[in-house]
Each structure stands twice: as structure tokens, then as C-alpha cells.
Amino acid sequence: xxxxxxxxxxxxxxxxxxxxAKSGVPGMAxxxxxxxxxxxPAKLSTGYVLPxxxxxxxxxxxxxxxxxxxRYILSLLPAMCVGVIAGFLLMIRIPDAVxxxxxxxxxxxxxxxxxxxxxxxxxxTGNSRYFAQGxxxxxxxxxMLANAAGPVIMLYLLAMNMSKEQFVGTCAWIYFAIGIFKxxxxxxxxxxxxxxxxxxxxxxxxxxxxxxxxxxxxxxxxDPLFEKIMWVMVLIGGIKLFF
Numbered sequence: 001x002x003x004x005x006x007x008x009x010x011x012x013x014x015x016x017x018x019x020x021a022k023s024g025v026p027g028m029a030x031x032x033x034x035x036x037x038x039x040x041p042a043k044l045s046t047g048y049v050l051p052x053x054x055x056x057x058x059x060x061x062x063x064x065x066x067x068x069x070x071r072y073i074l075s076l077l078p079a080m081c082v083g084v085i086a087g088f089l090l091m092i093r094i095p096d097a098v099x100x101x102x103x104x105x106x107x108x109x110x111x112x113x114x115x116x117x118x119x120x121x122x123x124x125t126g127n128s129r130y131f132a133q134g135x136x137x138x139x140x141x142x143x144m145l146a147n148a149a150g151p152v153i154m155l156y157l158l159a160m161n162m163s164k165e166q167f168v169g170t171c172a173w174i175y176f177a178i179g180i181f182k183x184x185x186x187x188x189x190x191x192x193x194x195x196x197x198x199x200x201x202x203x204x205x206x207x208x209x210x211x212x213x214x215x216x217x218x219x220x221x222x223d224p225l226f227e228k229i230m231w232v233m234v235l236i237g238g239i240k241l242f243f
């Protein structure tokens with residue numbers, strides 16, 4: 001790869017977006033990650049983005065540790081771990097262009113199903129074990145393939161009618177746990193290396209700055225506006241993965 005000024009600028013923007021996403025505006029990390037494949041192969045980009053997300057998760061966990069809802073974390077994680085393993089096996093076998101379209105299609109189908117449930121006033125609750133397992137499994141696959149579990153996790157947690165603080169705190173724990181679980185698989189695929197991690201450490205201040213911005217923005221956004229922003233992020237993420 002040509003490690004030019006553009007290369008470092010794009011990675012710095014990704015680090016900033018990761019910080020904003022994990023501490024205040026979930027979904028921003030997905031948008032930040034979309035820039036990184038512009039300066040490196042798409043699969044390799046997942047290894048560069050993962051440490052940014054983990055750094056930001058640690059900051060978010062420390063800040064929002066008192067508001068996370070444990071039962072939703074526990075309902076998602078087992079299926080997510082299985083999904084990560086499935087994503088690892090798929091990543092070995094299918095090209096970027098194919099799995100991007102597959103994941104985008106799954107996400108857009110989920111959006112349509114959710115819209116139908118809302119139209120028909122079908123209520124999905126936190127007691128829906130199958131919904132949690134299905135969302136967790138798909139999120140695990142998407143997390144391994146493209147660091148793109150965000151849309152599915154947001155879709156699940158939005159159905160739980162949580163406060164925005166609970167939403168962010170719960171997301172932080174889920175993403176951190178699954179990110180740690182992904183590390184051995186990313187190393188096995190040579191997506192995460194000492195060289196890439198050294199660049200992550202160099203850009204850590206961008207993650208810290210983004211985290212501070214995320215907390216500030218969250219306090220300025222009302223709950224209804226927050227939910228609307230999340231739905232737009234989900235839609236953008238699905239379209240981005242599809243194309």
C-alpha cells in the first residue's frame with residue numbers, strides 16, 4: 001500500500017468517527033469505516049479499523065458503565081460469537097463484492113420486515129428469544145466480514161425502547177466483547193498485524209477526541225431525534241453494503 005498523506009488522513013477520520021460513534025452517535029463508525037477501503041483492499045481495511053473501534057469501546061464503557069442493560073447484552077452475545085465464526089469461514093471463501101451485496105440485502109430485508117411490523121402494530125419485545133438470536137447471529141457475521149454489526153444491533157436495541165444513554169452504554173459492551181472475540185480470527189487472516197496496530201496506536205488521539213465529541217453531541221440530541229438519526233444510519237449502512 002502507498003502510505004501517503006491521504007492514507008493517514010482517511011485513517012484519522014475513521015478513528016475520529018469511531019470515537020464519536022461509540023460514545024455518542026452509534027452508526028458513525030460504519031460511515032467512517034466506509035472511507036478506509038478507498039485507500040486499501042476492503043478485507044484488509046477491517047483489520048485496520050478494528051483496533052480503533054476497540055479503543056473507542058473502552059472509553060465508552062468507562063464513561064457509560066452505569067447505564068448498560070445487561071440482559072440485552074447477554075441475549076445477543078452467544079449468537080454473535082457463532083456468527084463471527086460463520087463470518088470467518090465465509091471470509092475465506094467469498095470475494096468482497098459478493099459478500100457486500102449479500103449482507104446489504106439481509107439488512108434491507110430486516111428494515112422492510114421491521115417497517116411491516118410497525119405498520120401492522122406487531123410489537124417485538126426483549127423477551128423475544130428468537131429475535132435476539134437471529135439479530136445476534138447476523139450481527140456476528142456482519143461484524144467479522146465488514147465491522148458492520150452496527151445496523152443490526154441498532155435495529156434490535158431500538159425495538160427495546162431504551163433511553164439514548166442506555167442505548168450507547170449497552171452498545172459499547174456488546175461491541176467491545178465481540179471485538180475481543182474477533183481478534184484471533186483477524187490475526188489468523190493476517191488482517192491485524194503489528195504494523196497495522198502501530199498505526200492504530202499513533203492515531204489513538206483521534207479516537208479520544210472523537211469520544212469527547214460523541215458525549216457532547218449525545219447531550220445535545222433529543223430522544224426522538226436520536227432515534228430518527230439511528231434509523232437513517234441503518235438505512236445508509238444497508239445501502240452502502242449492498243453497493
